[in-house]
Amino acid sequence: MTTAPTAPTASERFQHTVVAGWMRRLSENTSPRRNHWHTKLIYYRAAADVLASPPRAPLNWRSIVDAAGARGCRSTFYEVAGAHARHRMVDELINDGSSDSIQIALRYLRSDPVEQLIDETKVWSFWAYRQRLLPTLALLPTDEAEAELGETLIAWASRHPALARAVEHTPPACAVEDLTVIHKGLLSGTQAAQRLTDRLAER
Numbered sequence: 001m002t003t004a005p006t007a008p009t010a011s012e013r014f015q016h017t018v019v020a021g022w023m024r025r026l027s028e029n030t031s032p033r034r035n036h037w038h039t040k041l042i043y044y045r046a047a048a049d050v051l052a053s054p055p056r057a058p059l060n061w062r063s064i065v066d067a068a069g070a071r072g073c074r075s076t077f078y079e080v081a082g083a084h085a086r087h088r089m090v091d092e093l094i095n096d097g098s099s100d101s102i103q104i105a106l107r108y109l110r111s112d113p114v115e116q117l118i119d120e121t122k123v124w125s126f127w128a129y130r131q132r133l134l135p136t137l138a139l140l141p142t143d144e145a146e147a148e149l150g151e152t153l154i155a156w157a158s159r160h161p162a163l164a165r166a167v168e169h170t171p172p173a174c175a176v177e178d179l180t181v182i183h184k185g186l187l188s189g190t191q192a193a194q195r196l197t198d199r200l201a202e203r
Helices: 010-015 018-028 032-052 061-067 074-080 089-096 099-108 113-137 142-159 161-169 173-182 189-202
Strands: none
Touching (some): 010 173, 018 032, 018 089, 018 173, 032 161, 061 113, 074 113, 099 173, 113 161, 113 173, 142 161, 142 173, 161 189, 173 189
């Protein structure tokens, strides 16, 4: 007699989102991907620094490479940003193939490599906030969980206002996925992205 597979717990659903898997594979892997993750981090920090620096420098690949210092150059910038970049977050969403993942991917599919880099930088910057929130989030009913996610997003935006405003207040993609998990499939990826964008724009 076979036993029916058990449904994943709320905590497991949050841990196994597409963006969570992408972060885990890149940041924890000991293969050459690990070195690529270090390169990504250089440019995430550089992009965040350019956005936060008053008066703000023009936001383009040159200013980001300059902010990366001796470790920055045009070739490595395009290894982590642009249509031919390696291990793009948006490709993970597309390859997942689910309806919500495709909807979220369309929101983050950019023609501008700098905007693509900022999308990933937002996830990197928000990640520690998300990980601290998850144990609580998994225990709450839907309305309370959404409220907690929203408050955490605003706390992050208050700490990183320029990054939060960048690319028309687009939220970190991981938060969008988490909101769809909170609603157990009753809120689409498109709706979740718009709801959190509105929340950031109104703060």
